[in-house]
Amino acid sequence: MAPNLSKADKARFLKVLNILRTEFKCAFPVKIRTLPKEKFLGYYGLTQLIDGKEPYFLITIRRDSYDVMFETTIHEWSHALCWTLVQQHTTDEILWHDESWGISYSKIYSRLIDNSSAAKCSA
Numbered sequence: 080m081a082p083n084l085s086k087a088d089k090a091r092f093l094k095v096l097n098i099l100r101t102e103f104k105c106a107f108p109v110k111i112r113t114l115p116k117e118k119f120l121g122y123y124g125l126t127q128l129i130d131g132k133e134p135y136f137l138i139t140i141r142r143d144s145y146d147v148m149f150e151t152t153i154h155e156w157s158h159a160l161c162w163t164l165v166q167q168h169t170t171d172e173i174l175w176h177d178e179s180w181g182i183s184y185s186k187i188y189s190r191l192i193d194n195s196s197a198a199k200c201s202a
């Protein structure tokens with residue numbers, strides 16, 4: 080797990096991962112790893128389907144502040160959630176962020192962001 084996060088942020092991040100794993104199950108298990116900034120060339124995250132006997136999604140997140148890592152994680156998880164052959168065979172940014180990705184992202188977003196802000200507003 081990301082060594083740059085405070086203990087409290089690490090706990091918050093694990094909570095988010097837990098919600099994603101239980102409420103937004105993907106076609107294959109999802110493994111998350113974080114890498115230091117210097118290993119990334121201008122992007123924040125990456126989702127790959129690692130094919131084999133037991134396929135899994137590998138989501139790589141750039142180590143950053145909690146907020147940036149949170150945003151990156153839900154963005155990447157949305158890719159895993161709606162993964163199709165399109166993603167498997169193209170690097171086209173527009174195809175990667177098509178309607179199905181948008182729907183997946185909005186579902187996760189409203190679960191993890193809208194709900195908490197609504198809770199804050201009604202308090």
Ligand SMILES: [Zn+2]
Pocket residue numbers: 154155158175176
């Ligand atoms: Zn993307």
